[in-house]
Amino acid sequence: MCGIVGYVGMRKAAPILLNGLKRLEYRGYDSAGLVTVAKSGSRRYRVVGRVQNLDKLVKGLDLPMTCGIAHTRWATHGKPNETNAHPHTDETQQFYVVHNGIIENHEKLRAGLEADGAHFHTETDTEVIVQLIAKFFDGSLEAAVEEALKHLEGTFGIAAVSAADPMKIVVARRGSPVIIGIGKDEMFVASDVSAIVQYTDQVIYMEDNELAVLTPGDYQMMSFDHKPIQRETFQIDWKVEDEGLNGFPHFMLKEIYDQPETVRNACRGRMNVSEGVAVLGGLQSKMDEIKNLRKLIIVSCGTSYHAGLIGRYIFEALTDLNVEVELASEFRYRKLRLDETTGVLAISQSGETIDTLAAIREARRKGALTIGLVNVVGSTIARETDCGVYCHAGPEIGVASTKIFVSQLVILNLMALLIGRYQMVSLNEGVSLLKALNRLPDQVSDILARASQIDELARIYQKFDNNLFIGRQTHAAVAMEGALKLKEISYIHAEAYAAGEMKHGPISLIDENFPTIALLANDASYDKMLSNIQEIRARSGPVLAITYEGDDQCARHCDDLFRVPQTHDLLQPILTTIPLQLFAYYCARYRGTEIDKPRNLAKSVTVE
Known part of the structure; x- marks a missing residue:
């Protein structure tokens, strides 16, 4: 989950490294450091805490070197301190190494x-990596790295430089993402495209057990057994301005407000409303197999x-x-019968989630069809699944996922509709769902226009140290997501x-100091949810209800209320989610926490 960035070229490396670290800080912020190298020597700087501390440390220093590597850390081995910083x-x-x-x-x-x-x-x-490189160095940095890798067990994405062999970065990957950026007379390396998108939109995603040597304007890739490799170049489909705050105080709030457009992007070009069908090009090559599936296992982690x-x-x-749903971290430990009639759908924002990646590898080993639902084009899960769909939601910087969750729900509806129209969904049912999807962006905007109401509710409820979220059917999972958001930030x-x-x-936990956020839908579970609320109120528990427009009963049985627009039953969880995201955000703001960078968390979980 650490962040890596490196540069070799004609420009001063330090400003590029620092800018890359700032864009990678959501991957880890226990400590940060950089090193620049040249024949004349090296300059290394490390700090505890945020990248801004490193920026202050090197500000005003003359660092003319044009080759260097940098790192922002999420600690696994060793406490966060300057000594343990990369x-x-x-x-x-x-010799110097950064490692994820x-x-x-x-x-x-x-x-x-x-x-x-x-x-x-x-x-x-x-530290064992760099000690091994020093031990095996005999004039060639890449040869020393290659020999060191033979001794390593586990996962790594590394970048190595040396004053003894300057103007060269050697990178390698096994299990942790490494991306090469191609510029004019300059090369970049990063653990995430966000670190280098300001400088290039041409990238190569390294695969496991690959090594690359970067020099100004050139690169060579090879397997760990030294066989040359040619890898496809991808064009990044979003711009650096997509990562700006655009006047919002936090990325999380900006990304919540991005969601009308997120829904549009998830649907754009993917709906034939008149025929009531979804159009998903990423699944087309495998549709014959998909139509013959009898079982679908969804594997994912966290919000996904x-x-x-x-x-x-x-x-x-x-x-x-x-349909079954499995935590990806537990999937490998189950004795599951998988064959060509089973599909395994992997959902991951980054496309690099280590447990989800391991799950699809296990599924493929056992003969299942693997399908990806990711946001990052060219990511490992996107490359290793048999087929898949991209969210096209743009970068999500806030650690607590918001717009990607909504995008995933939209696309899950489209994927299910695509299959369902071959099976049991009528034309009218398909048209009804797609028309509801077309209305969804405006309905999300309607909720956002009333965010001040959620702000006021958060001001009241943030004083409580414990909360209960409840719902039924799809809203039971929405309750889980709402509770997670509140905990996270x-x-x-x-x-x-x-x-x-x-x-x-x-x-048994309910009393006047233990509020409940109750989620109600306009379905068969409504009356039972009202009974739950009444049971809670009978025990003096405060109740905040999120319900739908037109519900006139609930207000008599709860302390506070927020209504969302009515929509198709399968889309209602999307609209119910929006006020929960805002509620978590405003509670965190009143409590003064680090909203975009919550303690102990990183955006992408790339280590087990």
């Missing part, structure tokens, strides 16, 4: 290197897992598929339950 170096201070991942055999390697006379200065697993839970209801409503404890579970334990 880049790491060897005893001679000629976990070296599983680092203790054994450390013991062997110490026996050979090496002196270690950090608690990190990364909640999207998958809602997706189960969507696919069950529109298709004949038997405000640090308020929140639990989510399917409302039918209230009497099986959670109701």
Whole structure:
């Protein structure tokens, strides 16, 4: 989950590295550091905390070197301090490495290197990499890195430089993302395209067990056994201005307000309303296989897992598929029967989530058709699945996912409709859903126009240290997402339950200091939800209800209320989600927390 950026070319490296780190800070912010190298020597700077601390440290310094690497850390081995901050170096201070991942055999390697006379200065697993490179260096940095890699077990994305072999960056990948950026007489490396999109829109996504040597204006790629590799170049489909705050105080709020356009982008060119069908080009090559599926397993983590839970209801409503949803981190440990009639749908914002990636690799090994739903073009999951669909939502910088969740729900409806029109969905049903999708952006805008009401509710409820979220059917998963958002950014404890579970334990927590956020839908579960609310009120529990326009009963049974527009049943979770996102945001703002960079969290989970 750490962030890596590197540059070699004709320009001064330090400003480019610092700018890249600022754009990568959502990947980790325990500490940060950079090193620039030249024949005359190297200059390394490291700090604890945010990238702004590093920026202050090097401000005004003369750093003319045109080659360097940098890192922002999310700690795995070793406490966040300056000593453990990357880049790491060897005893001679000629070799430097930045690393994302976990070296599983680092203790054994450390013991062997110490026996050979090496002196270690950090608690990190990364230091063994640079010590190995120094040990094996014999005039060629790439040869030393290549030899060092033979000894490493675990996952890594690394970049290495040396004053002994300057104007060269050697990068390698196994399990952690590494992206090469191609410029004119300059080359870039990063763990995320956001770090380099200001400088180039031409990138290469490295795959596992690959190594590359970057020099100004050129690169060479090879496998770990030294076989040359030619890799496709991708064009980044968004611009640096997409990452700006545009006047918003936080990226999270900006991205919540992006959602009308997010919905439009998810639907654009993908709906034939008159025929009631979805048009998803990314699935077309495998449609014969998709039409013959009997079972669909959705694998995902975090917010994407909640999207998958809602997706189960969507696919069950529109298709004949038997649908299961699995946490990707647990999928590998189940004894599942998979064959060519099983599809495994992997949902991931980044397309690099390590557990989700491992799940699809296991599924492919066992013969299942793999489908991806990701936001990042060219990401590992996008490349390794048999087919898939992109969100096209643009970059999401806030650690707490908002617009990608909504985009995922829209596309899950389109995917299910595509299959369902071959099975059980009538023309009229298809047309009805697509027309409702066309209305959705304006309905999201309607909710955002009333954000001040949510702000006022958050001012009242942020004083509580514990919250309960409840819902039924699709709204049980929406409750889980609402609770997660509140926990992530405000640090308020929140639990989510399917409302039918209230009497099986959670109701014992209810008192005047334990509020409930109750989610009501205009469906068969409505009366039961009202009964749940009445049970909570009977025990003095405050209730904030999120319900639909036209609901006149609920107001008599709750303390506070917010209504969302009515829409198609399968789209209602999208509209219910928007006020929960705003509620979490405003609670966090009143509590003064770091909204875009919540403690202990990073945007992309690329290590196990």
